[in-house]
Amino acid sequence: MGFSFWREGVNMTNAATETKAQKSERLKRALNPWDGLAEIRRFAGEGFDSIPPEWIGTYFRWWGVYTQGDGAGVVGGQGGVGRALPFFMLRIRIPNGLLRSDQLRTIANLARRYARGTADLTVRQNIQLHWITIEALPEVLEELWRVGLNSIGACGDVTRNITGCPVAGVDADEICDASSLALEADRMLAGNAKFYNLPRKFKISITGCRVWCPYPEINDIGLTALPRVVRGKPEIGFALRVGGGLSTEPYLGVPLNAFVRWNQVLPVIQGVAELFRDSTQLREHRERARLKFLFLRHGWTPDDFQKDLERRIGFQLDPRETEHAPSDVYRDHVGIHPQKQPGYCFVGSAVLRGRITPEQMDAAADLAERFASGELRTTNMQNLLIVNVPRLQADELAKELGEIGLPVSGSPFFRGAIACSGSEFCKLAITETKTFSRWLVEELEERLPGFDQHLKLHVTGCPNSCGQHWIADIGIEGKKLKVNGQMLDAYYFCLGGAVGLHQSIARPVGYRCLATEVPEAIERLLRRYLAYGNTGENLRQFFSRHTDAELRDYLAGQIIAPVPRDLPEGRVPSGVEG
Ligand code: HEM
């Protein structure tokens, strides 16, 4: 399908009267953006002004490319979207977080040459570059392909990067190494024309670990390994959850009554992807176009879902086995950990809120080669690991990583901080998040020097929850507050989010304060927790034992009336979803 065809398609309807969903559906029908590489090359030759709005707002995303905000976030824009610059963000897809040193070095080079040195490790194990120009884009893509990397399907209405346990294959305690399945699923779906047009984004996570570190619960498909014994024979398969997702309406995946055998994993993934693709109901509203809305809005039960799925795949799934969900899911992989291979360790660096420089990437690649096999991993907690390090050299490696600003230890605040892109680059952002979260961590380290409980501290710049504040112990969502006629950054608190055995969406507790007051509020809250002394109660238990009102009062330092989590009115504008 070439350029002239989609042009025609675009003009066929009266664009003024159509809804956002109708518009995206029309554009998607008119062109599979993965067929448009020649167009991208042409735009690169002719400059930014030659790019039609359909590419800027829609098609580019299929290539992991989306426009960058002007630094003011949503402010100053129109219709709930901020102004964009003639620069792009590029999300590089890293299935299961498996990365080689030569690949990381290539990303470092690209970041230095084309991205003003700005790169972020993301919560789906990707690496995102900023400041990319249209002129540079074809070359950036080609350099990525040369080392086996891709950005295809990193954004857009397609299967996003498939996440998996970053220590698959080396974890001493894993049930199995499921990374081969993540890679096979990636090959089956990324760039496959049969799946280029889904109702919206589609997220898959497959893990063989016991701790569920890639958060299967918040994916459209979450597969977690499970052993069973059939007629005396041990077998490893997977439990299956479907329909998870965060965003403005968080929902944890629904377990189906299924034990998915190893060789059934790909057909099941394909079946769910087809079910999603073929759902016309989900194509009516973009903001309700995720799989979860079959359950939330269209009256589907898990049973209905399973029947539809089994009809598509043509076989019945075995009934589910009892699963032992991990009781306290916190695994940042930071530090030195023994591998299943005797004499070897993996060494995990805490990358503060994911921001990493080209110099750090280069140095990490060199270290991975000098000390190990050149294999690295990216994690869902925005961290970077080096695997297959001989035990005797792990301390020296850790020391060198510390020297390049990638420490293998840190305060619970440093390790637990996650931040979304925020107003620095995102057009939907209400607040700045990356610099703020670094400052927040420094403040908390000063205020609570001996605090030793791990905690997930997630900062997200608007209700879309790219920083996953719904599954954090302390999740804060960006707002604006008017003070003396000036709109200032503020945060709304959601507490007690968890995945695993005690899964729960963080509770909006009715407290909001200026960004500058956040450290003080968290200090007050954590001091109340510490005041309970050495009772053995962890933060999660502390949060679940207290009411919203109590937690709000602890944050505020006094009894106050709850503030609602006022959501912005209207729809999320189409064409800006990350
Ligand atoms: C309708 C708008 C959007 C929604 C509902 C949304 C939602 C989300 C959610 C829930 C995640 C968490 C990933 C997970 O499920 O584990 C995520 C990831 C992310 N989002 Fe957004 N997002 C939106 C727009 C944007 C925009 C405009 C940006 C631009 C900066 C952005 C940047 C990111 C990044 C960098 C990630 C990291 C994950 C990855 O590598 O895929 N998002 N988004």
Ligand code: SF4
């Ligand atoms: S949550 Fe997502 S959409 Fe909102 S500011 Fe952060 S990156 Fe942007």
